[in-house]
Amino acid sequence: MHAFAKAVVLAAGLALAASSAHAVDPFFPTFGNNGIDVRNYDLDLDVAMPSSRLTAKATLDIRALEDITTFRLDLTGLTVSEVLIDGVPAVFNQRNESKLTIRPRVAIPKGKSFKAVISYAGAPKPIQDPTVPDDPSYQLGWFTYDGATYALSEPVGASTFYPSNDEPTDKATFNRIAITVPAGYTAVANGLLKSTTPLGAKTRFVWSMDEPMTTWLATVHINRFDVKVTATTTGKPLRFYSTAATPAADVASYAKSRSMIAYFETLVGPYPFDSYGSVVVDDPALYYALETQGMSTFPLGAADEGIVAHELAHQWFGNSVSVAAWADLWLAEGFATYFEVLWPNRRSPAAFDAAMRRMYDYAVDAQLGPAVVDRPEDIFSDRTYVRGALALYALQLKVGTETFFRIARTWQETYRGRNANSRQFILTAVDVSGDRTVSTLLSDWLFKAPVPPLPGGQPSAARRLGPAPKPDLVGLRCGRGSHRGAPAVCAGAAAN
Numbered sequence: 001m002h003a004f005a006k007a008v009v010l011a012a013g014l015a016l017a018a019s020s021a022h023a024v025d026p027f028f029p030t031f032g033n034n035g036i037d038v039r040n041y042d043l044d045l046d047v048a049m050p051s052s053r054l055t056a057k058a059t060l061d062i063r064a065l066e067d068i069t070t071f072r073l074d075l076t077g078l079t080v081s082e083v084l085i086d087g088v089p090a091v092f093n094q095r096n097e098s099k100l101t102i103r104p105r106v107a108i109p110k111g112k113s114f115k116a117v118i119s120y121a122g123a124p125k126p127i128q129d130p131t132v133p134d135d136p137s138y139q140l141g142w143f144t145y146d147g148a149t150y151a152l153s154e155p156v157g158a159s160t161f162y163p164s165n166d167e168p169t170d171k172a173t174f175n176r177i178a179i180t181v182p183a184g185y186t187a188v189a190n191g192l193l194k195s196t197t198p199l200g201a202k203t204r205f206v207w208s209m210d211e212p213m214t215t216w217l218a219t220v221h222i223n224r225f226d227v228k229v230t231a232t233t234t235g236k237p238l239r240f241y242s243t244a245a246t247p248a249a250d251v252a253s254y255a256k257s258r259s260m261i262a263y264f265e266t267l268v269g270p271y272p273f274d275s276y277g278s279v280v281v282d283d284p285a286l287y288y289a290l291e292t293q294g295m296s297t298f299p300l301g302a303a304d305e306g307i308v309a310h311e312l313a314h315q316w317f318g319n320s321v322s323v324a325a326w327a328d329l330w331l332a333e334g335f336a337t338y339f340e341v342l343w344p345n346r347r348s349p350a351a352f353d354a355a356m357r358r359m360y361d362y363a364v365d366a367q368l369g370p371a372v373v374d375r376p377e378d379i380f381s382d383r384t385y386v387r388g389a390l391a392l393y394a395l396q397l398k399v400g401t402e403t404f405f406r407i408a409r410t411w412q413e414t415y416r417g418r419n420a421n422s423r424q425f426i427l428t429a430v431d432v433s434g435d436r437t438v439s440t441l442l443s444d445w446l447f448k449a450p451v452p453p454l455p456g457g458q459p460s461a462a463r464r465l466g467p468a469p470k471p472d473l474v475g476l477r478c479g480r481g482s483h484r485g486a487p488a489v490c491a492g493a494a495a496n
């Protein structure tokens, strides 16, 4: 390692350790709460079906980041009946309809850890998606449809079903997500299935995510599922949940995650969680997939393995290594889009290059702005997905394929289970490549408006055929970026 690079990486590491984040994100300032660090969530949810009415108890292990007399959690549309702090009843209120404000009987000094047990109930409802603030058909959180339930929360929907510190840097383990449902239903959540217990007219499913997870990745699915159980090549459980309405081609596509995991492991290092799986939502209103940690969620129509590769890549990029701020979401979506293109082209570097160059031509034609975005409406835009993936491709062309994947692996090892930002990515790339000019290249891709030239790039062969068509990528389907220009099928689905 170069001495210069070593010094900057060290400095970045220290800065990270000192700040340890837990700041409310500027994109969604009404979510997240100062002064607390949640270490673990234990959720015990009893869900009546088909109403999906919830009776629940959440136990949060919290560390005080400052002296606390009162603190707040995000919770919306559910009624709290009791709060215990280290076993002692606390005063609380829900006067702010999206916050639970708690005043412990005795003040908690900075640095102390304590347990908050919150009993609550109600019929959860989704909330407005603030990335599309002017369209009430875009919602987040807990949904019910046709006698089934699913919870999808990116970026800020967690408060619809559990009291949370809903900001991206307060990662926590979820060592128990227990879901009790009427017999005949299956309940799916993140991570490992620990137990299934028949209790007369009900069944209790206990799940566990022992690696840190951001609040928006927590998921719950309740439906009449079929399951296929297998294992990764390293022996970790793989579970694929489908319904009677799920096309066989979708299920066949999920099964490819076994070989995808093995392939991605050779490139970027070990799969970061104890298990993987996928679960279908057969509500036709859902038009996107989500990388819910350890158990990706798919809409109907996931027969294209690109979408399976995309959500799987997120387990490393976005889930294990999470963004420190929503503005930097390209660190998740750019990598996921890169691997989505790489997987089907893995046996042909020429085909991969051609696909990336088509994407480049599209970026130039569309004059896509920098990968780092400055407003919440742009976090799911082409800038994040396409320009983010192209920034990585430009880096690969500059440093070579072997060094590029060394950077990706080092990024994973350095920030596993934590949060990181664009500056830290640039430092890692400079450090691993030993090439200080990589910093300029990445800064141009990430922060500056004009689409930079590709290193060593002549115009692509496809260019001679005229304007570049929109590539068929997960991030470009159904208006992920341009909701308003969404194809009719997506607009109709979203309005349901």
Ligand code: ARG
Pocket: 129, 131, 154, 155, 288, 289, 290, 291, 310, 311, 333, 380, 474, 480
């Ligand atoms: N992270 C998801 C993916 O790329 C996209 C989520 C879109 N979310 C939304 N609320 N529109 O697979």
Ligand code: ZN
Pocket: 310, 314, 332, 333, 336
């Ligand atoms: Zn994605």
